[in-house]
Amino acid sequence: MVTRRPSSAQYKKTSRQMRRATLGTHVARVPSPFPSARKDFSNPRRTRKAERGEIHQVLPNTSTRETRRDYANRMSQQAFIERAIASGRRRKIALFTVLAIAALAIAGIAAGFVFVSGINARMQISDAALTSALADAPEEGAIYTLLSASFDDGDSGSGPDVALLVRTNPDQASASIAVIPGNVRTKLSDGETHRLGDAQSVGGDAEVVTAVEELSGVQVSHYVKTDASSFVSLVNALGGIQVDVPETANDPDAGSSAIASGPQLLNGEQALYFCRANDFASLAEQQRGANDALVAQALFERFVGMGKMTFYMNMDECAGLVRSDLDLKGAFALLSSLRDIAPGSIMVGAMPTYTSEINGVSYQVPIADEWSAMMERMQQGQALQQDKQDLLSSVDPASFSITVNNGGGVEGAALDASELLKNAGFNVTEVGNAAQAVYDSTLVVYQKEDDEAKAEALVATLGTGRAVYDAINYSFETDILVVVGKDWQNILDARGSTASTGDSSNSTDQSYDTGTSQTNLSSDAS
Numbered sequence: 001m002v003t004r005r006p007s008s009a010q011y012k013k014t015s016r017q018m019r020r021a022t023l024g025t026h027v028a029r030v031p032s033p034f035p036s037a038r039k040d041f042s043n044p045r046r047t048r049k050a051e052r053g054e055i056h057q058v059l060p061n062t063s064t065r066e067t068r069r070d071y072a073n074r075m076s077q078q079a080f081i082e083r084a085i086a087s088g089r090r091r092k093i094a095l096f097t098v099l100a101i102a103a104l105a106i107a108g109i110a111a112g113f114v115f116v117s118g119i120n121a122r123m124q125i126s127d128a129a130l131t132s133a134l135a136d137a138p139e140e141g142a143i144y145t146l147l148s149a150s151f152d153d154g155d156s157g158s159g160p161d162v163a164l165l166v167r168t169n170p171d172q173a174s175a176s177i178a179v180i181p182g183n184v185r186t187k188l189s190d191g192e193t194h195r196l197g198d199a200q201s202v203g204g205d206a207e208v209v210t211a212v213e214e215l216s217g218v219q220v221s222h223y224v225k226t227d228a229s230s231f232v233s234l235v236n237a238l239g240g241i242q243v244d245v246p247e248t249a250n251d252p253d254a255g256s257s258a259i260a261s262g263p264q265l266l267n268g269e270q271a272l273y274f275c276r277a278n279d280f281a282s283l284a285e286q287q288r289g290a291n292d293a294l295v296a297q298a299l300f301e302r303f304v305g306m307g308k309m310t311f312y313m314n315m316d317e318c319a320g321l322v323r324s325d326l327d328l329k330g331a332f333a334l335l336s337s338l339r340d341i342a343p344g345s346i347m348v349g350a351m352p353t354y355t356s357e358i359n360g361v362s363y364q365v366p367i368a369d370e371w372s373a374m375m376e377r378m379q380q381g382q383a384l385q386q387d388k389q390d391l392l393s394s395v396d397p398a399s400f401s402i403t404v405n406n407g408g409g410v411e412g413a414a415l416d417a418s419e420l421l422k423n424a425g426f427n428v429t430e431v432g433n434a435a436q437a438v439y440d441s442t443l444v445v446y447q448k449e450d451d452e453a454k455a456e457a458l459v460a461t462l463g464t465g466r467a468v469y470d471a472i473n474y475s476f477e478t479d480i481l482v483v484v485g486k487d488w489q490n491i492l493d494a495r496g497s498t499a500s501t502g503d504s505s506n507s508t509d510q511s512y513d514t515g516t517s518q519t520n521l522s523s524d525a526s
Helices: 008-021 044-051 068-123 128-133 196-216 228-237 268-276 284-304 308-318 328-336 368-379 388-393 413-423 449-462 488-500
Strands: 143-150 162-169 174-181 185-187 193-195 222-227 241-245 262-266 347-350 353-358 361-366 401-406 427-433 443-446 466-469 480-484
Touching (some): 068 308, 068 328, 143 196, 174 196, 193 196, 196 222, 241 284, 268 284, 308 328, 401 413, 413 449, 413 488
Parallel strands (some): 401 480
Antiparallel strands (some): 241 262
């Protein structure tokens, strides 16, 4: 076998490779005076360092036989790719996180929207006629809201059994409630005379609003209603309501239980019974209205102190138990604007009425002048009624003489009423019978305008009746004449049921709103 001798070029190439692959200290080369066709380093700075014997990086020989430049470019490119991949991965993770958070936020917003929409669907009344009947709420000043409740207490019509006209003024932190009985006489859109309780069946919610506006002379901006079963569930859902019961309620027609006077935590069934009860020692309709107002105040106190989240969660359970023109947001905004109103400062008054019977139907008829004066005070933000104690303290009970006559045919009524007045310090000089027993209600008649305060003080003490100025149709020798009507039987019955519960209180020491006393004026009496 013949072995070829390496050529001179191969020797030189091998020599160069050996030198390049050798580590250590090198003696600086003497630059060749002849120009070289190839540069070892493209960077002059690296070339100078190499000539001084400084070697900072030695690139290994590779199987690809690539040059130093190509190898450096390839390594630099690989690092860039790895960095780019890592950077891209980080960007993807960040983008995924942002998208996940956004998706959760969108899902939360969607869930909240569905939650609120569900409450609104159960709570809000969608009725174009009602919307048309309601007035726009003013941006400033007083707002009137109508609370309508049907307690299924046996009256004709589908409700309301009671209507509460509520005036609120957030700017003045004041509120007042005018109680309108469900059996008040009014004329509805069919042109016929009805009880207010018939309005729902005649024309729906819009008819109720319009009827109350006609009675009161104010424009209603919001409407809220409930019925007996919903009312019970509402009170129970709130854990009961705290009410200071002014007089023992013991009315068999309202239910099978009784509620003692004093502070009480009422559950739903008890609260319904309390609102239905109408068998009181005096001023039965007014006392029932006052009780309804107390319940409304207690509910107001429970709702107005809630934060937004608490309110929304409570309304999830309570929506459908109360219906309103307001949606959830509007209801919370209205209640929030009333937070500065202390429940104990809410002024309450009952519509002044007397009982009248038409075609066999018993109505409560508004006493026009007193009701008009009461609504005027309400619109001015004043107290709706004069306190009983203020009335009594304004007169000297022994300074004028009184005649008491039985005008309703109730046995012993005149004697009972006279004893009540004497015990209160009044000067009763005559007791007897009226010429006719035709008086449905008790009248307190005065013939001098200056005696009006005295007559009102008597009405307040009796707990029923109505003060009447008449200098022509009645003849009597004393300063004031009291004609005891058939309504006194209600007082005797209520007093008996109160005594049976062990409550020692009587009609002379109860605190009532007496600026609007119930009276029964027979259509046959002058």
